[in-house]
Amino acid sequence: MSDQDITTAPNTSRLTATELDTYRKALKGEELDPANPVLLDLIGRGMLLPNTHDIGTYVPTPYTYVESQLTAAVQRVLAHATEALAGIPAHVRELEAEQQRYNYCPSPVGTLLLPSVPDVNAETIRTIQTAEFEILTAQPGYRKPKVLKGALPRDLEAAKRGVAVRTLYRTSGRMNATQREWVGTMTQAGAQVRTLNEDFLRLIIVDRKHAFFEVYDEDGTVQQAAAWYTQDRAVCAALAAHFRLQWERADVWVPEANDWVPEQRDGEEPHRERQTLTTKTQRNILRGIVAGKNHKAIGKGLGVSERTVTAQVGKLRSALGFETVMQLTHWWATSPERLLQ
Template identity: 55%
Template sequence: MPGTTPTQMCDIEMETYRRALRGELLKEDEPGLRNLLARGVLVANPFHHGIYVPAPPHYLETQLHASVLRSLTAAVEEFAQIPAFVRELEAEQQRHGQPFSPAASVHLRSVDAVNAETIRTTMGASREILTAQPGFRSTKVLKGALNRHMEPARRGVTVRTIYRASERGNTDQSQWVAEVTAAGAEVRTLSESFPRLILVDRAHAFFEAFDEDGVLIPKTAWYTQDRAVCEVLALYFYTGWERADPWLPDAKDEYTGDTGAEHKTTKLQRTILRSVVAGRGYDQIGKDLGVSERTVSVHLSNLRNALGFKTLPQLTHWWATSPERLLS
């Protein structure tokens, strides 16, 4: 068997190479000889028929570098053509009224792949973009996503986003909300946990990927064009949307610590208390809300002090009998 790559030699090729090094006469049909010549490992001696000499190391290294580089360049060019090829076939399917296969789901395995597909679909949206973003988003990510929300909204596309309630205290996030809502988008917040989701025109869906043990696979996502799946995910999104609170940048709200004259608790404190009585630890509550464990503890301590209680059991007993437990 010949070597499988430019930098590998099989046993037969290695034996032929050694014979050449010993100065033996080699026949033109010697096993492995043709492949060694083609790769530049051996060079024919023009003055002695049947004698082959090894290529100088620096020359061989240069040749191998060039060969591998050509292969890499060809592979990268081929890789870059994949999206265009798939889009061409997709367009032909649409022209002929061919529905997408229910199994047409793709696991996008890198941030670049996820970004490329979400940008393509959101910027091409014609009716609706629904997104649920449960995690913290850096200033860089927010800037990158700004136009993807504003441009469709200005074209009349319905653009709706759900964030965690804890993000209301994020200055960069608040500025982002102010800009997208000015363009016509809508933003709401939930004080409960929810998965990341992007839906475009009920025809494209991106959602989180998990391994067999149910552990989130970071920096990846599933992408599907299955219309039935998209409709179910849209229904799920709007279930959360109806429970969520509008985020109006200039309005005062309970998340900032303003409980209102008639309430002793903020919405975030009520959410934390419900989790506490459900038996959830501070660390898990923090993960659900997108805040630190210490932040959860501080919210409970502030409320306990405001009510004049010394212990958490006193606070939870008050909560169990308080009319505020019925508030949203």
Template identity: 55%
Template sequence: MTDQEIPYAGTTPTRMCDVETETYRRALRGELLQEDEPGLSSLLARGVLVANPFHHGIYVPAPPRYLETQLHASVLRSLTATVEEFAQIPAFVRELEAEQQRHGESLSPAASVHLRSVDAVNAEMIRTTMGARREILTAQPGFRPTKVLKGALSRHMEPAKRGVTVRTIYRASERSNVVQSQWVADVTAAGAEVRTLSESFPRLILVDRAHAFFEAFDEEGVLIPKTAWYSQDRAVCEVLALYFYTGWERADPWLPDAKDGHAGHAGGAGAEHKTTKLQRTILRSIVAGRGYDQIGKDLGVSERTVTVHVSKLRTALGFKTVPQLTHWWATSPERLLS
């Protein structure tokens, strides 16, 4: 018997249906089988039966060990073809992206493109955030209308529920916004995290450190409204992620208030903490011997901002001098907070 390639049609070749089983048994008994016998063609195609060249209509069974070898080879060929197809998927997707880019529908993988309308920004943003696998980082420094918040709610909640890390920074002034507070309560309930900063920062959205949306400015440094830069450059995304987490570490958690479902301030009036996370960072730097100018550089803020934070805290605690403040800090249990 010569080797033959047994075709593998995608269904399992290692089982016989009732009709095939009956036909196989008839062949074993040496019965004459018609060419259109039910199940005969599939048994021949898989090599389970072989036509007797000397007796038309008579079919003999293939030796089991031979058939086993042939079936192994058949399935292996199918698996190899599947793996090869799988390996071609990235190239196929890149080809589609190139075609879409030529028709203004999408972007090349490493491009930094100026999206010049709200619709263009939203289209790319929705596509990338809903497809997030690991992480979504957003920094929102300005007021967001109710309509915008509602539109962004599902884009934050759905990935968070899937286990994606979702983190957002807002300005501290947004804590007084009732609609914004409810939005924070909703997204944190889904697993997202929200913090606030009292200093200024640019608008930013990062997805999986592979997609970055950030503000666009003209040659005079003036913000171009309703537009954004979109980049898939890995280096750009990594630098922006580092910048985001620099602010995240200085920010204060915005946690939901169990009493009314709104989001409250961790360490604020409802808690016993007298300092914010940023103020604690400044105090540690003062005790370490750093000047206000160096502290400002370390934190990415102005020297005046550091002075204002120290002054506000000193006044709130009823101290007249910074040495009084640092002495209080040295003995306060708040120095143990993060």
């Protein structure tokens, strides 16, 4: 049912001063101009009728009749509107089925599937070029030199025009020469880069109102060529909050200043983890201390007791020959082990 099929509701508004004046003249039996638009409107609304016994005059319709006619007319409109309202779900489901059949999402403010690399590139480039104040990027995987070099002019332009660019890489990215070159150029332009030695979501968030994120299959695998694009502010805010959590736990990357590439010993496989002074638990404890957490909060986050955290800190201090936690945190800030998981 279309809107043309729904009957228009009658005019049930009160009479204006001009209409009331014309209505009163009719009650007095005065002769009225048959071409008067006010008169014609009153006749059309069923309030006046031509007087067949006295041409040129008009008689009022009984008010009880007017009431019943208007009420009936409005009820007919409501019945048609109710019928139309009841038909909306079936109509929408039909459209939804057709859109799902072709994997199409028409809403520009909802979530749109970008099924291929060209689609993802085109939309991310367009969005980044319109960035006003912030670009947050999390890249957990290996980025090919061709991709990095192609993205550099776009990213550099955004940083140079004052957009705050923050990028998060995996720690292994520090061993990628092209990536180090990208980071060096971007940080000189004012961008900030950090690395994290653990898994995190691949994200691009622009101005907290545009977000691109990975497409997961039902079995949890990631579709490498596809991405979701959303302008849903709640989703963008949630993803930005996730990015902030990872960012706060990551290590600053300024090439040449604190870069670290492990050396390879004779007969050793490339990048194999060597013997360390710290255990994984101790490294997580140290990260918690640097983040300003007390031993109780650190233990809660790691699933151990406060006493265990204190014991581990003491054990590490003894192993390193330090007397204070301050000495320990200073060592940690400059140690390559902070880049380990």
